[in-house]
Amino acid sequence: MLGWTNPLVKHDGGVLDYDDEATHYDRTRGGGPRAEAAAAALDGLIPSRSVVLDLAVGTGIVAAELEALGHRVVGVDLSVGMLRHAGRRLPGRVARADATALPLPSSSVDTVTAVWLLHLLDDAEPVLAEVARVLRPGGLFLTTADKIAAVRVASNTIREDRPHTDTCAQLTALGARHHLQLAAATSFIGHGQGQPGGTDPRYPVLGFRRAGDSAS
Numbered sequence: 001m002l003g004w005t006n007p008l009v010k011h012d013g014g015v016l017d018y019d020d021e022a023t024h025y026d027r028t029r030g031g032g033p034r035a036e037a038a039a040a041a042l043d044g045l046i047p048s049r050s051v052v053l054d055l056a057v058g059t060g061i062v063a064a065e066l067e068a069l070g071h072r073v074v075g076v077d078l079s080v081g082m083l084r085h086a087g088r089r090l091p092g093r094v095a096r097a098d099a100t101a102l103p104l105p106s107s108s109v110d111t112v113t114a115v116w117l118l119h120l121l122d123d124a125e126p127v128l129a130e131v132a133r134v135l136r137p138g139g140l141f142l143t144t145a146d147k148i149a150a151v152r153v154a155s156n157t158i159r160e161d162r163p164h165t166d167t168c169a170q171l172t173a174l175g176a177r178h179h180l181q182l183a184a185a186t187s188f189i190g191h192g193q194g195q196p197g198g199t200d201p202r203y204p205v206l207g208f209r210r211a212g213d214s215a216s
């Protein structure tokens with residue numbers, strides 16, 4: 001194990017307070033190059049000019065790049081501090097909401113995205129269940145996966161981390177329980193996320209299609 005720590009995880013294993021992170025989030029998470037790479041990966045899997053619900057929109061830096069690619073994005077997040085920044089990028093189109101309890105009717109959304117959310121959760125299943133509820137049949141859910149492993153591979157460590165259920169295998173199995181069938185995959189480079197002088201991680205992105213004609 002090398003002597004470094006995952007900047008997303010506190011030393012006590014807890015998840016960062018994103019209200020505190022908000023002011024320096026963009027600068028410390030690869031800024032424009034990381035956001036452009038993430039948005040380009042998502043863009044490659046969704047129809048042109050989609051309306052997108054972005055879960056955990058954060059500061060809106062990825063959402064803004066999706067908009068620049070021609071999509072219309074609505075974002076939700078739990079952190080008021082992060083939403084303050086997102087609101088400047090997506091005026092009138094962000095709201096405070098928990099990804100496990102979205103203030104939206106069932107089968108009302110075509111495309112849902114979640115970049116760097118599921119690795120933060122002890123259990124991704126409540127988010128997948130809620131995404132399955134709000135997606136219309138045939139709709140798409142795109143999410144980053146295996147984030148902690150991606151960082152581990154790039155940094156050549158065997159470091160273990162806090163509990164998470166965002167591996168590709170876990171998400172594929174959890175998705176199947178909620179009518180979300182694995183349909184596509186891509187990845188993007190996490191510019192600026194490697195150790196100094198090291199390799200930047202490549203983050204997997206999975207695409208799930210909502211099957212069936214009723215919410216789970």
Ligand SMILES: C[S@@+](CC[C@H](N)C(=O)[O-])C[C@H]1O[C@@H](n2cnc3c(N)ncnc32)[C@H](O)[C@@H]1O
Binds near residue numbers: 056058076
């Ligand atoms: C690592 S940031 C990712 C932000 C953005 N997607 C990006 O890639 O720049 C994680 C975000 O998830 C939000 N978050 C964590 N748990 C959440 C939940 N249950 N519902 C909505 N947002 C949540 C945090 O407030 C934070 O803004």
